[in-house]
Amino acid sequence: MKNKIRKFCILLSIFIICQFTSGCYDSREIDELAYPIAIGFDKGEGKFLRMSLQIAVPTKVAGGGEGGGGGEGGQSSVSITTLETPTIYSGLNMINTYVSKQINLSHVKAIVFSEELAREGIEKYINALMRGREFRGTAYVLVAKGSGNTAEKFIREVKPELESNPAKYYEMVLNAYGYTGFTAEAKLISFYRNMTSYTTQPVAVLANVSEFEDSDDITLEYSTYKQKGRDYPLPGDYTAGNMPKVGNIKTEVMGMAVFDGARMVGELDGEETSYYLMVEGKYGYSYVTIPDPQAKDMFVLLNLKQSRKPKKRVEMVGDKPQIYIDIKLEADILSIQSGINYESIEKIGILEKATEEFVKTGIERMVKRTVEEFGSDTFGIGESIKKKFLTWDQWVAFNWKEKYRHSNINVNVDVKIRRPGQKIKTVPAHGSEKEEK
Amino acid sequence: MADFKNILKYLFLYHEPDIQEEFILKEKESEKAGKEKTSERRKEISEDKQKTDNKSKTSKESHESKLISKNLTDNIEYLKKVYSIPTNGDIVLREFEIVAKDKTIPACIIFYDGMTDRTIIDLAILQPLMLLSNLEVKDKGKELLEYISKHLLVHNQIQITQNMGKVIEDINYGGCGVFIDGIDAAFACDVKGWEHRGVDKPETESVVRGPQEGFTETLRTNTALVRKILKDEELVVEDVSVGKRSKTPCSILYIKDIVNDSLVEEVRRRLKGIKVDYIFDTGDLEQYLEDNPFMTTPQIIATERPDRVANALTEGKVAVVMSGSPFALVMPTTNIDLLQSAEDTYLRFPYVNLIRIVRMVAIFVSLLLPGLYVAITNFHHEMIPTDLLLAIEASREKVPFPSVVEILIMEFAFELIVEAGIRRPGQLGPTLGIIGALILGQAAVAANIVSPILIIIVAVTGIGSFSIPNFGLGLSFRLLRFIFIFLASVAGFLGISLGLFMYGIWSCSVKSFGVPFMAPTGPKTYSNFLEQFVRSPIWKKEKRPDYLNVKKVHKQAKISRQWSQDNKKKDKQQKYEIQK
Structure with a gap:
């Protein structure tokens, strides 16, 4: 009996001692920590980094302990701080000398790099972020356009109107690509994976502060429509910052930055980004405006969806890769401005054909840019030829990245219009002919 | 030094465990061997008895002869x-x-x-x-x-x-x-004729559908209630008296041609082997009979309902009824039995499945929710949505205590309300609930002692623990909850999973009257695995539980809805005739 008690005591004491050696000291109360929701990196003075943290102020976000609600009256729900630091983690230490709560990066939603920094190369920062255990891979990587401290500017301008919680703003606006198609799914984890890949190259979401203060300032000169050979801009012909809009929400995300390794080499506008998503297979659905094939200066509005995964194939003809991209889309008609009866079985083919042609030229143009202008395989097309090599060394020696610059592109788009919406026919407005004219 | 070495050896080296099982439920073929063993033991016991009798021959014993x-x-x-x-x-x-x-x-x-x-x-x-x-x-x-x-x-x-x-x-x-x-x-x-309570509604196990009779304090009434339901001459009510002085009459109930004989023998042996002067209730009896007194989970079901006892008897279990106690004991009991209520078989199976799922969630919640809250708020901040995180942080902003202390305060307050509510029955009960729940909860938040989110957690936990059908199991989870809070505060999810793991091992090692407590999942026996969690239609339950090693395995025909088959035959015949 005594022996039994003794054994029990020994076991109990071992158990208690175990607790002192274990991670009990890791324990931190939630209210002892500060949670940045966005983190910005600019090029600081000299070699240093300039880091901006957007820290959520929970009592402002959640309305405080007394259930006061949102009526805190104009006070910002975030606290923004910027400082010069040689590295990311030493910067956090420095911040903790004046921010009272310990910084915890586990809820960072957006990592913003300035364009200057991105063009220089962000490999060391991405590696540092991935090594730290607090960062989550689902944070989005953004590039703030322009020169100077654009990341800081962007973060300072994030003042969401619809949410009290800016974290939710980031989540919502960056996930909206599923129904707009204008930004890329550029998460930290995939950025890192693609950065180290021999084929796929990383991308980031383009972000900027709106350039127009007043609606009189709005111009279309920054739009990319002229380069595409159009007479007028379509909805996607912009990048972040130059969208013709004014309003209280100053920040914009549109288009994407294309990287070669960890260096930014170019940018795609909104429309090209949606083609990028189609080729990637991540295109959800969005409203697409297509010039009417039979009426000039009129539009047909389609709700375009990707029904099947895209098929990508590479064949080597001599030294030149032949890239085949096969895309299947479905569409619902939202509006036919000209009133031409495209819903009928006889005419639906015309619209389908026009849509196919429209999307096909867009995709071809976009892929050509990545081939010739950026030389960066952003879609991971090289993955499909990798399997033809026996050993890794052969594959590395093949040097796909160099080969990609010389590839030919063949795009095949198949569009099926499934539903005409709530109408089966456009009924024209009946007025006297004078008024019509 | 050598002693220390031995201790280390004892702790870390593998050694054959001592054979702890005193009784194993034998298969029918090997019943004989089991019987011999038990009869030997009985002899030993009776010898013991004689010895002790000789030693202390009091006046009480003397008038027996x-x-x-x-x-x-x-x-x-x-x-x-x-x-x-x-x-x-x-x-x-x-x-x-x-x-x-x-x-x-x-x-x-x-x-x-x-x-x-x-x-x-x-x-x-x-x-x-x-x-x-x-x-x-x-x-x-x-x-x-x-x-x-x-x-x-x-x-x-x-x-x-x-x-x-x-x-x-x-x-x-x-x-x-x-x-x-x-x-x-x-x-x-x-000429027995004392005052007693009449047959009343079972208060602790009320059902919507099903009989509304409960056991009373009178032994013969209770046995008659069971016999009235079963109406089977094979039902044996075997009388045994427990208590050296009180000689409290008890009855062992079983159906002779279903139950495993060695099980009855074991129950009889244990009942006769209780050396105690007086015994008052089956609550006492349960503690003298159960295999593992230190296990928190009850290993014998105590029920007020004659229909539940009858149902268990038809499965091949044994029940013990005691004079003076309105609760019958049903044994052996497995983990799954504790999660079922009397109503489960009376309701149609789709509804029961919903209720069962709700119950599973309730069990999970009542056992782990406070622990999970502590683990998340102390260790795993990245696990919760940012909105919730900020809401928790905001609500905890003015609370002066760490979250463990906070949750312990509220859990203690809750236990206080429960205990006071049970001890103050009648009109005062609801009043107490109102004072406790409303005023305490509201005021504690207003005074910034606890955060409002925590009140929700404690309330949900409390409701969860009350929806566990077995009273004993509910109490057991209320106790274990504190252990899980402690483990979570020490090591977060690691602690919780460690706790669950140890609890699982413990439950798997326990036996109730020779039946593994986690059967039929612990040791896998013949049974439909899903059947333990969801209920299939009643006509599908053709066999009695395998782990009970009963004499008659089938409890209904392969096709128990024979009429449906007859109809089909008729239809076929008709068609055939029409074709002719």
């Missing part, structure tokens, strides 16, 4: 000594005279006032003996003993015994003893 004297005055002397007459107030010893065979014979009757039915004693025992003994009876050649028992004592249950101990036992249990001068035997008449 005492024979009844022919002389009435001797008997009266003895009875007076035994029952401490006249100090003892409620014992009645009445002396009277019988006129039988033209002789006047002194006699006496002894019984406890209040435990016996007075009218029966007056009309069926005293009246015939005192008055009707004068009547002329044709056959006068009989012995006095035979004459009295066959002609004079018109009561229906009478035992003639020469053993004083037997008479005393009967008197103690509401009978009366009749002693007659000149006869070395006594009549023990069963």
